[in-house]
Amino acid sequence: MMLWKKKRKNTIGCTKKLSEICTLRLHEPLSKHCTMHIGGPAEAMAFPETIDEFIAVVDYCQRSNYAYRVVGNGSNIIFDDAGFAGVVIKTSKMKHISFINDHQVYVEAGMSNQAFILQCHERNMGGLEYLYSVPGTVGGAIFMNAGRGKEHNLFIGQKVLSVDIWDGQTRRTLSARDCEFDNRQSVFHHHRDWIILGVLLVMKKISPEEGKELIRERMEFVNANQHRMLPNCGTVFRSGFHQTLFPQLPLRVGHIVTPNNNANWILNEGGALACQAMQLVEMIEEEHKKNNLPVPVREIEFIPTA
Numbered sequence: 001m002m003l004w005k006k007k008r009k010n011t012i013g014c015t016k017k018l019s020e021i022c023t024l025r026l027h028e029p030l031s032k033h034c035t036m037h038i039g040g041p042a043e044a045m046a047f048p049e050t051i052d053e054f055i056a057v058v059d060y061c062q063r064s065n066y067a068y069r070v071v072g073n074g075s076n077i078i079f080d081d082a083g084f085a086g087v088v089i090k091t092s093k094m095k096h097i098s099f100i101n102d103h104q105v106y107v108e109a110g111m112s113n114q115a116f117i118l119q120c121h122e123r124n125m126g127g128l129e130y131l132y133s134v135p136g137t138v139g140g141a142i143f144m145n146a147g148r149g150k151e152h153n154l155f156i157g158q159k160v161l162s163v164d165i166w167d168g169q170t171r172r173t174l175s176a177r178d179c180e181f182d183n184r185q186s187v188f189h190h191h192r193d194w195i196i197l198g199v200l201l202v203m204k205k206i207s208p209e210e211g212k213e214l215i216r217e218r219m220e221f222v223n224a225n226q227h228r229m230l231p232n233c234g235t236v237f238r239s240g241f242h243q244t245l246f247p248q249l250p251l252r253v254g255h256i257v258t259p260n261n262n263a264n265w266i267l268n269e270g271g272a273l274a275c276q277a278m279q280l281v282e283m284i285e286e287e288h289k290k291n292n293l294p295v296p297v298r299e300i301e302f303i304p305t306a
């Protein structure tokens, strides 16, 4: 039986239309758009500033069969060394915020966690200060159900009332329950064509001074405990990782290296490649297999070129 496979069209052909919708850059180095500072060029990179522009770009790519990928601040992803053969859509200019009342706030997906938390403090709202150390967008936090370590049982999904999405056909609202928030995952992992437009959150009352102190405590903690001096993408595996398998640290492949005390965190010491990061992550997975342990579940995501 012959299977008909739709061919991906050349993205360059679509750039005129896309540039009419929003700001577009061609051959944009993806290393500039992720915290790991790795990745070749995107054929095109789109920067929607409003929800309407965001939907229009995604809808156009979907209908025209162009490969596309939505990203926030790129703090949980590693782009391919060959870049991305399609349109990377970056949400970071989409950052409108509306305070509904003294405890509810609607924020667009592209706002950074830090800006969001600080703006909430100005309105005496808080409760998500532990996300101040997470260098991503609110949309990325919803996708990943960002939070503190599992043992703390603190994650953004607990504050979500609803999430505004585009499902490829229509704009609609998901309840927190519909989002299936779990340990560093959500329903969006299973529906890659759904995009997060904005989120309605319920916050608690807090004074700006209290908020400032919580941020200070959080940053003091992460600066003492996390390896942030070199480009990284946070924790590599979200579950099933066994540190005891790696008594000899650091591990290294090319310019990718682990810290001396944690093989669940990888650093780009300068000029590292995605293939080196992949090789080191696979080495760690292999070590688990060799010891008859289940392969740890990845938190970070390698984005293939197409």
Ligand SMILES: Cc1cc2nc3c(=O)[nH]c(=O)nc-3n(C[C@H](O)[C@H](O)[C@H](O)COP(=O)(O)OP(=O)(O)OC[C@H]3O[C@@H](n4cnc5c(N)ncnc54)[C@H](O)[C@@H]3O)c2cc1C
Residues within 6 Å of the ligand: 035, 069, 070, 071, 072, 073, 074, 075, 076, 077, 091, 109, 133, 134, 135, 136, 137, 138, 139, 140, 141, 142, 143, 144, 145, 146, 147, 148, 149, 184, 188, 194, 195, 196, 197, 226, 228, 232, 233, 234, 235, 301
């Ligand atoms: C130093 C450091 C510390 C970290 N600490 C923590 C921590 O304490 N807790 C924690 O949970 N994580 C942590 N992380 C990981 C990371 O910051 C989070 O997963 C973050 O929520 C990712 O947000 P982002 O905007 O960077 O998303 P990206 O990395 O850009 O994207 C992540 C995924 O979300 C998808 N996505 C992003 N926006 C949208 C959207 N609008 N619609 C649909 N899909 C979307 C992307 O396609 C991708 O699959 C840390 C990372 C670093 C580098």
